[in-house]
Amino acid sequence: MISTMRFPILLLLLAACQPRPDAGPSQAGASGTIDPSVGVAGDCGFVKSFAHPNGRALLNDFLARDGAGEFLQSSPWFDGATDCPAHEPAPDRYTLIFSYTPTVTDRGDDLLQAVISSRRLGYVGSSGERRPTFVLDTGITIDTLTLRRTGYGWRVVSPALRRMVLYSDSATPARLGPIADSVAALARTVAPH
Numbered sequence: 001m002i003s004t005m006r007f008p009i010l011l012l013l014l015a016a017c018q019p020r021p022d023a024g025p026s027q028a029g030a031s032g033t034i035d036p037s038v039g040v041a042g043d044c045g046f047v048k049s050f051a052h053p054n055g056r057a058l059l060n061d062f063l064a065r066d067g068a069g070e071f072l073q074s075s076p077w078f079d080g081a082t083d084c085p086a087h088e089p090a091p092d093r094y095t096l097i098f099s100y101t102p103t104v105t106d107r108g109d110d111l112l113q114a115v116i117s118s119r120r121l122g123y124v125g126s127s128g129e130r131r132p133t134f135v136l137d138t139g140i141t142i143d144t145l146t147l148r149r150t151g152y153g154w155r156v157v158s159p160a161l162r163r164m165v166l167y168s169d170s171a172t173p174a175r176l177g178p179i180a181d182s183v184a185a186l187a188r189t190v191a192p193h
Contacts, residue, residue: 058154113147145162
């Protein structure tokens with residue numbers, strides 16, 4: 001039984017442990033120190049050079065570059081387009097998609113949110129011998145990107161690494177290497193009409 005004297009103290013402790021409502025996903029950093037000039041942790045690696053004056057243009061360019069497989073390796077452009085590139089994950093696989101469709105909502109002058117619906121073909125990974133692997137898994141993947149205006153232009157809020165590569169991208173067969181023909185055969189059987 002909790003005594004009436006301890007109950008208010010318990011409530012205060014619980015309230016102190018709750019996240020701030022204005023804290024976005026990129027504001028929590030290992031250092032715990034927020035850089036007030038950009039609104040993210042000091043160890044985020046925010047690129048402090050002016051870029052991306054238009055949020056919708058940044059979104060379209062970001063999705064196109066992701067679809068072209070540019071983010072399958074380190075990318076200086078990606079680092080300058082996100083608000084916390086140093087905290088981005090480094091997954092060892094990517095999703096092969098037929099297409100994507102963003103639905104964008106303005107959340108004021110300084111915030112955009114895009115819900116992206118992608119027609120999925122499957123997942124590409126690698127075996128222990130660095131040979132590509134493919135798992136057929138058709139369906140729809142829905143994810144969300146948030147973009148915010150900073151003093152240095154618009155940035156995609158981290159985590160932002162999607163790795164949704166278009167099957168139709170001209171570099172896809174070379175990326176798939178020895179399994180390209182097998183994936184192509186599977187894609188023909190499940191391709192949307």
